[in-house]
Amino acid sequence: MYRPVNRKSPGISTRLAFLLFFTLYYWSIHFISGKSNLQLSQIVFDIFAGVFTGAVTHVAIAKFFGPLLFGRGFCGWVCWNASVFEMLPIRNARKGIAEKRLIYKYVVLIIALVIPGFLIAAGYIIRSPKAQFEWLLIENALIYLIGIILALVLGDRRAFCKYLCPAGALMTLTSPRSILKIEKNHLTCSNCRRCEEVCPMDVPILDYIKEGQRVSHPECILCTECVNSCPRNCLTVGIGKKSDTTPEFGKSF
Template sequence: MKKKKNLVAKLRLGIQVFFLVLIASISLNHSLSAYGISIPFVGSASLHAVCPFGGVVSLYQLATVGSLVKKVHEASLVLMGIAFFLVILVGPAFCGWVCPLGTVEELIGKIGRRMFKKKYNTFIPASMDKYLRYLRYGVLVWVVYVTATTMQLVFADYDPYYALFNFWTGEVPLTAMVILALTLIGSLFIERPFCKYGCPYGALLGLFNKVRIFTIRRNASTCIDCKACDRACPMNIQVSTAGAVRDHQCITCLKCTSEAACPVSETVELMAGTFTVKTLEGVSREKEGAK
C-alpha cells in the first residue's frame, strides 16, 4: 500500500522536475544564443516569454494601447490563457505542479524538514501567519498598478523567479538577488515562503479557489480527525475542519488527500459535485477489488 500511496507524489515530482529542467534549459539557451551556441531541441526564448504572469500585467496596456509591456512576448498571453483555464478547472495547479520556483522551494524544504522535523513549517505563529499570507495581495496590486502606469516590467527588478534562472548573466538587479536569497534560505524553515507571502501570480490564481470546478473535499462521515491532512499541507491550511477546501492558499498539490496523507480511503478527495477524480491509487484499488 505504501508504494501505491507514493504514485501521485511521484507523478507530481516528475512533472515538477520536467518543468524545472525545461525552464532552466530555455533560460540557459537564451544566454548561449548570444554566443552562437544552442542546446538542441530547446527553445531560446527570453524567460519573460514563458511566464504567464507577463500576460496578466500586460492586459491593461494591451487594452488601452494595443501593445504588450516591453520584454513580454505574445506567448505569455497564450500561457496565461492555459493557466486560467486550468485554474477554473482544478485551481492553482500551476503553483503546485508546474512553477519551477515553487519546486525549488519545495526541494529545499525537504532539507529543512530533515533538519527540524516536526518543527519545520511551524516557526511563524498561526496568529501571525494568517495575516502575513495576505501580503502577496498587496504585492499583486502594486505590481499591476505600477506596470500599468509605467508600461515597464517593474517586477523583474524584484522577481526571485527571474533571478533564479538568470543569476549567472549579470543582468539581475541586486534587489531580485536578495529576495531570491531570502526565499531559498527561508525555505529551510518555512515551506514555500515566497508562494505564501510574496508571489503576486499565486495571489491572483488563489482567488479562483472560490469558484474552481474540481475542489478538494473532506468527507466528515469517514474522517477520523487525525489531522494528517493538516500536517501534510504545505500552505498550512486546516483541511480537517473544511468541507471543501476553498482557501486562497490551496495549490492543488494533493498532499492532503487519501492518495497521500489521509489514512482513510475516499475521505479527502478531488471532486466536482459527486464526481470524484480517480487518481493513480484509486485506480489501483479498483483493479485490486476486481481481481
C-alpha cells in the same frame, strides 16, 4: 506537532517528479530557444505593445481562468520556483499560517504591475527577446533568493508562496471556484488530523470536511499530499458539487 510527509510515497514522488520535469523544461526552452518572459510583470509591457501571446496567454490560462478548472494546481505541480523551494532541506516545514501576512502578496501583486507602468511612462519598454530574457533572469533570481531566505528563516518551504508571491495572489481570486477540489469520499474519517499536519499551505481541511463541504480554501494548491497521507483513504480530488455530507468520525488512531 508537524510530522514530515513521506516523500517516497508514489503519489507524492510523482508530483515532485512533475515539478522537476516542468522546471527543467521551462529553463531549457528559455536557454535554448530564448522564449519570451512569462512572468506577471511582462504582461503590462505586452498589453501596452498590443501583444496578447506569450506572457498574456500564460497568465490568463495558468493564473486566472485556468484556476477555475484546476484550482492552484499550477502551484502544486508545475511551478519552476516551487520546485526549488520544495527541495530545501527543511525538516520543521510547518509552523502554522500567519494570517496577517497573507495580505503582503496582494501588495506585491500591485507593485509587480505598477513598476512596469512606471518604466513605460519613463520610455523604457521591455519587448526585445534579449531584454525579456535579462528581465526574466533578474526576476527569477530575486524570487529564488527571497523564497529560499524566507523558507529558511520561517522554517517553511512554502513561505514565499503563502506570503509574497504575486502570481499566487492572482490565483486566489479564482481558485476557490475551481471545479477540481479536495473532498471527502464515503469512507469514515478518524479525525487523526494527519491531512492537516502534512498540508504545506496550512489549509484547515477538517473545517471543510466536518461541514460536508469541498475544500475551497484560496491557499490550497491541489498538491494532494493530504490525499496521499490520509491513513483511511477518505480524501480525494473530485469534480462534484458537494463533499460527502455525513459528518461521521470514527475512532482516532
